[in-house]
Amino acid sequence: MKPSALLLSTALTALSLGTATTALADKASDTLNLAFSKELETVDVYFNTAREGLLMDHAVWDGLLYRNPETGEYEGNLATEWTWIDDVTMEFKLRQGVKFHNGEPFTADDVVYTVGFVTNPENGVKNTATVGWMDHAEKIDDYTVRIILKAPFPAAEEYLAGPLAMYPDEYYAEVGPTGMGMKPVGTGPMKITELEPGKHYTLERNDDYFDGPKGHSAIAKVDIRTIPDVNTQIAEFFNGTLDFLWNVPADQAEKLGQMDAYTVVNAPAMRIGYLTMDAAGRADPEGPMTKEKVRQAIYHAIDRQTILDALVKGSSKVIDSACAPVQFACAQDLPTYDYDPEKAKALLAEAGYPDGFTIDFYAYRDRPYAEAMMGYLEAVGIKTNLVYMQYSALREKRMKGEVPLSFLTWGSNSVADASASTGEFFTGSDRDDAQDPEIIKWIGEADSTTDREKRKALYKQVLTKIVDEAYWVPLFTYNVNYVLGPDVAYTPTDDEIVRFYAFDWK
Amino acid sequence: MFLFILKRLVLAICVALTVSAISFGLLYMAGDPAVAIAGENASQQDVDAITARYGFDRPLLVQYGAWLGGALSGDLGRSWYFDLPVADLVSDRLGVTMLLGVLAISFALLLAIPMGVAAAMRPNSLIDRAALFISVVGQAIPSFWFGLILIVVFSINLGLVPASGSTTWKHFILPTVVLGYYATPAIMRLTRAGMLEVLSADYIRTARAKGLSGRKVLFKHALRNAIIPVISLAAVQMGFMLGGSIVVESIFALHGAGFLAWESIGRNDLPVMQALILIFSLFYILFTFFADVLNAWMDPRLRVG
Numbered sequence: 001m002k003p004s005a006l007l008l009s010t011a012l013t014a015l016s017l018g019t020a021t022t023a024l025a026d027k028a029s030d031t032l033n034l035a036f037s038k039e040l041e042t043v044d045v046y047f048n049t050a051r052e053g054l055l056m057d058h059a060v061w062d063g064l065l066y067r068n069p070e071t072g073e074y075e076g077n078l079a080t081e082w083t084w085i086d087d088v089t090m091e092f093k094l095r096q097g098v099k100f101h102n103g104e105p106f107t108a109d110d111v112v113y114t115v116g117f118v119t120n121p122e123n124g125v126k127n128t129a130t131v132g133w134m135d136h137a138e139k140i141d142d143y144t145v146r147i148i149l150k151a152p153f154p155a156a157e158e159y160l161a162g163p164l165a166m167y168p169d170e171y172y173a174e175v176g177p178t179g180m181g182m183k184p185v186g187t188g189p190m191k192i193t194e195l196e197p198g199k200h201y202t203l204e205r206n207d208d209y210f211d212g213p214k215g216h217s218a219i220a221k222v223d224i225r226t227i228p229d230v231n232t233q234i235a236e237f238f239n240g241t242l243d244f245l246w247n248v249p250a251d252q253a254e255k256l257g258q259m260d261a262y263t264v265v266n267a268p269a270m271r272i273g274y275l276t277m278d279a280a281g282r283a284d285p286e287g288p289m290t291k292e293k294v295r296q297a298i299y300h301a302i303d304r305q306t307i308l309d310a311l312v313k314g315s316s317k318v319i320d321s322a323c324a325p326v327q328f329a330c331a332q333d334l335p336t337y338d339y340d341p342e343k344a345k346a347l348l349a350e351a352g353y354p355d356g357f358t359i360d361f362y363a364y365r366d367r368p369y370a371e372a373m374m375g376y377l378e379a380v381g382i383k384t385n386l387v388y389m390q391y392s393a394l395r396e397k398r399m400k401g402e403v404p405l406s407f408l409t410w411g412s413n414s415v416a417d418a419s420a421s422t423g424e425f426f427t428g429s430d431r432d433d434a435q436d437p438e439i440i441k442w443i444g445e446a447d448s449t450t451d452r453e454k455r456k457a458l459y460k461q462v463l464t465k466i467v468d469e470a471y472w473v474p475l476f477t478y479n480v481n482y483v484l485g486p487d488v489a490y491t492p493t494d495d496e497i498v499r500f501y502a503f504d505w506k
Numbered sequence: 507m508f509l510f511i512l513k514r515l516v517l518a519i520c521v522a523l524t525v526s527a528i529s530f531g532l533l534y535m536a537g538d539p540a541v542a543i544a545g546e547n548a549s550q551q552d553v554d555a556i557t558a559r560y561g562f563d564r565p566l567l568v569q570y571g572a573w574l575g576g577a578l579s580g581d582l583g584r585s586w587y588f589d590l591p592v593a594d595l596v597s598d599r600l601g602v603t604m605l606l607g608v609l610a611i612s613f614a615l616l617l618a619i620p621m622g623v624a625a626a627m628r629p630n631s632l633i634d635r636a637a638l639f640i641s642v643v644g645q646a647i648p649s650f651w652f653g654l655i656l657i658v659v660f661s662i663n664l665g666l667v668p669a670s671g672s673t674t675w676k677h678f679i680l681p682t683v684v685l686g687y688y689a690t691p692a693i694m695r696l697t698r699a700g701m702l703e704v705l706s707a708d709y710i711r712t713a714r715a716k717g718l719s720g721r722k723v724l725f726k727h728a729l730r731n732a733i734i735p736v737i738s739l740a741a742v743q744m745g746f747m748l749g750g751s752i753v754v755e756s757i758f759a760l761h762g763a764g765f766l767a768w769e770s771i772g773r774n775d776l777p778v779m780q781a782l783i784l785i786f787s788l789f790y791i792l793f794t795f796f797a798d799v800l801n802a803w804m805d806p807r808l809r810v811g
Binding site: 035038039041042047049121124125126127128129132177178181197198199225226227228229231232235236238239241389390391392393394395396399424429430431 | 535537538539541542543544549550551552555556559587588589590595654657658661662665668669670671756757758759761765769772774
């Protein structure tokens with residue numbers, strides 16, 4: 001950077017202070033003000049991995065399908081009809097008369113281009129799991145298109161209804177990801193009219209939006225600023241310069257809920273918490289975690305309900321399945337392990353550890369939860385050394401097989417299918433602490449058939465065996481606190497997606 | 507003199523590069539950057555793709571060499587996180603931090619020097635104790651807490667200033683006070699100590715004996731000498747301000763370079779970190795250099811040698 005650029009930057013910052021104005025809130029100006037906690041890297045859906053990016057995706061772009069958050073059923077969105085020609089071919093009839101925000105008409109060419117772009121590894125799309133199951137798309141006519149899969153993929157509809165946004169072929173070919181990140185163009189119910197990367201976004205209602213399942217936005221404008229500190233967000237909320245908060249910590253949400261002017265809504269999230277144990281002996285072939293009775297003892301030792309009541313709170317639930325209850329094929333009628341410290345001690349003695357043992361316990365977030373679990377483990381004789389580190393460092397250690405016991409969480413990318421969770425951690429990869437050949441085989445079978453009942457049965461077998469062998473201690477689902485200002489009406493959904501177009505004024 | 511400045515400049519660049527090389531290695535110890543970029547929900551497939559795309563599988567020295575080569579030719583690379591040119595990103599954010607730094611150090615000097623002088627003129631008086639109190643409180647209060655208290659009082663309760671953002675001059679009032687207050691105690695105490703020492707010096711007695719007015723003695727003779735170490739300290743504090751603004755920028759949602767640096771560490775956005783460490787180091791060295799020159803100008807004795 002040249003010194004002159006710096007001088008200019010400082011001078012412009014100083015000069016702009018006299019003229020700029022703050023975005024003012026509210027019902028009167030039909031502007032909903034809210035804040036992101038993190039700086040979003042780009043609004044180009046395929047090049048960001050943040051939840052905030054997913055929210056932008058739903059507001060600004062459309063997928064071919066739409067999952068109704070109330071019923072969980074798939075509905076047509078940019079496609080009006082879809083059929084499975086065979087296990088690897090889906091045919092879509094596209095909605096006619098849809099236009100992108102720049103006026104470009106939406107046709108089969110856009111679908112073929114989008115699928116072609118995102119599946120080409122040279123383009124470096126970040127969420128490869130989102131797109132990697134597609135091989136290519138073929139145009140049948142202007143409003144009929146086929147997507148050809150690499151192999152049978154039962155979660156296809158879920159992805160087509162979720163993060164797979166359709167892009168305008170001509171515009172994207174011209175501007176690429178950088179251009180799309182600066183001047184986004186979609187078909188969605190809202191369009192981005194102002195954008196400062198990472199800092200500020202203004203969305204306005206798309207008056208030409210089609211009559212799709214998302215509906216038209218009731219609010220004319222959404223102003224989003226990035227405010228990292230949750231206390232500052234709350235201060236802005238009190239000042240009336242923010243109308244809506246989410247991801248508010250439980251204790252602060254409780255206090256806000258006691259104030260008459262505000263409405264606090266707690267909704268379940270797709271994120272789950274779990275302990276994973278080195279059953280395959282990658283960290284220590286002779287270690288205590290390789291013994292089933294020790295793992296079962298850990299399951300019995302932790303009072304998950306008390307941790308949930310005291311710390312996690314909200315609509316969270318204790319789980320025994322290694323997936324989120326809202327996900328398809330995530331069976332809930334599984335065996336469970338009650339909180340029973342005496343039984344835990346007995347199991348430890350049977351496993352050859354009457355006096356317990358000492359072990360490293362890794363975690364990367366929610367330290368109070370981890371510390372509560374350490375207390376429970378110590379009560380049955382398992383002394384833990386907490387190793388608290390950044391997620392990227394912990395993941396690297398896990399992949400190298402150096403972690404005997406860890407407390408982790410998983411959000412499944414908001415994909416409501418058990419394959420997005422169990423399929424991620426029990427398929428023999430370097431994140432699989434169980435390396436159970438039977439489970440690997442069952443998941444393989446479940447993920448190569450579109451027979452929903454067969455998938456449910458196979459996943460139930462998988463989940464039951466994970467509990468029986470105590471490969472994981474599934475802990476609880478997470479939850480999200482949404483706080484609405486006095487004038488705001490919104491019903492949060494259980495997939496953690498804040499739908500800006502679904503807000504209204506009271 | 508020219509040779510002296512040139513030598514200092516070369517040394518400064520060497521220091522900056524050394525700092526950046528060490529930080530490059532240290533930052534890598536925070537874990538796999540591909541995982542950090544891919545995010546918590548990313549699959550292994552995603553992480554592999556990012557590793558290949560960014561060349562994280564190359565030896566560390568090769569990666570550092572590639573960055574250094576680019577930096578020397580004026581190319582600071584692209585942010586791994588934002589996928590924007592680092593130079594654009596940094597220049598966009600540095601203005602806010604520089605402005606905040608200048609405002610904060612000005613606030614600190616305007617508060618600390620008069621109080622330090624007043625305290626030195628009447629040791630153990632009420633004003634001296636008040637200065638000591640302000641100094642102790644300033645050092646004891648964490649800036650994130652002080653910032654929130656100011657927001658609660660002046661933004662929420664009194665509604666005088668906005669709580670966060672950077673679009674008007676009013677947005678800078680609270681951050682300036684918080685950051686400036688952080689630098690106040692050291693400057694005030696150094697001013698007081700310097701003044702106490704100088705006021706008891708022989709030449710001050712002589713000046714008074716010559717019949718010079720108290721104000722002239724104080725400002726022309728005493729303060730001019732007592733202020734010399736304060737200038738050096740203020741230069742160092744200004745360097746701290748750039749780095750120390752991280753917390754303040756985060757509380758008040760000022761999207762400056764300090765906050766960018768903090769966030770970039772968490773995101774393992776190495777090209778941005780590299781650029782910021784280099785720029786901050788250069789600024790730090792530059793401020794110290796200017797302080798030396800200013801000191802030499804104010805005190806001719808320092809020009810010798």
